Amino acid sequence: MTFSIVGRCQQTGQLGIAISSSSVSVGARCPWVRAGVGAVATQNITLPALGPEILDLMERDRLAAGAALDRALSADQWSEYRQVSVIDHQGRTAVFTGNQALGMHNAVAGDQCVAAGNLLASKAVIDAMAKVFESAQGVLADRLLAAMHAAVKAGGEAGPVHSAALKIVDKTSWPAVDLRVDWADFDPIGQLDALWRRYRPQMQDYVTRALNPTAAPSYGVPGDE
Template identity: 40%
Template sequence: MTFSIVGRDPLTGDLGVAVASKFLAVGALVPFVRAGVGAVATQSYVNPTYGPEGLRLLASGRAPQEIAATFRAQDAGFEQRQFGLVAADGRAVTHTGQQCHAWAGGLTREDVAIQGNILTGPEVVDAMLAAWEDAQGQPLPRRLLAALRAGDAAGGDRRGRQSAALLCAGPGRGYAGLSDDWVNLRADDHTDPCAELERLLDLHDLLFGRPQTTRPLTPDELDWLRALLVRGGYAGTLAGGSWNAETEAAAWALYGTENLEERWVPGGEVDPAALAYLREKFGS
């Protein structure tokens, strides 16, 4: 009833899972990720203990194949289960039990495990692998989502669509660089959940991405920003001329309201992505 991809970025060490299903809130049960340790997708009569237990065993030094053998030995329902697991060093394993509903199967390569059940056919996982390989070099969330969308376009869950999720972690990737938890997005009940997930990722990248480039505000842009700040109630009046402390305080308050703190640049500089967002929202 689910198709998923578990992947690792070999350049950055980032780890993540993308999953979609005709199932309510699939992101609540399937994906588990821990930076520097590994990532797990557990599905098909899902055993949610596979996630935390798989990560615990990876952290203790167990290899993915050993973990699969442990699950087999300890779980009487193992042949109903399906899971994929990728370690922090790129070793991967996928399992499809003999009692999973057709079509069911998966494949692995270094850094990736892809699996699904109740699919339209093997073309779903084949399309996911091709998209994963074609997206090499993209940030991990984008690469995982490209694979998920390819699987969806190839037929996906043969019962239909309902939910999708994307969970990624990497060293210092979290908000303000204070945690490893990076992307945690879910479309819990949606007619086109993979497309909704892409919209949410675009918004996530805007609001929580950090400036790639900065530049000084032009005089016209500074005039526009000051007018916006006064109109929005962030300042009573603002003197013209060069950037000053009053303008900076009002602009910082605006950025806080719009959740753009990660894109804030002080001293009259600007992140072009943040400026484009403000101009689109408030008019140029």
């Protein structure tokens, strides 16, 4: 049903998630990121509340990824239906897959990343994601998307994929990147990649506009928002 990768850039400290699913609007329920804190992908039979709860535990209680994940799951009576991946701002990782996870599933913690999925075509899908993320060049978004393409090449899900999302935080309290394909009959990951390539040249401009409107570049469109 879902495969994802959470990752951190050692050079910039950016944290992010790329995720895809056969379900509609995976980006609305599953990826959670917070600047200077961490990133959480909650999937399988998804409990969206786990994302902000784990981030709160890492930020408020200063817990590492593993401890925050364990505490959050201990309060969830249906934890065996969950699959959750976590990375904190120091690059420490944690992952949990309950014994009620759907279909063929796998999770791999790599260097500065965790890849996980369920209802997979094969376990090799997740191995490929982690391996490609570790070796890929470019900014964090490029590396996360490279891992998603590697998952598709390795077989992806057992059924068709229909939605995808990319969410990244940098130094501001809001996401630097928050892109979604909520439903597509064909290649939502490719469509997400195309959105990123369109958004990337303007990404920093939107931060500039927010922090200092007098320095805001104009794109010459009605409303210019």
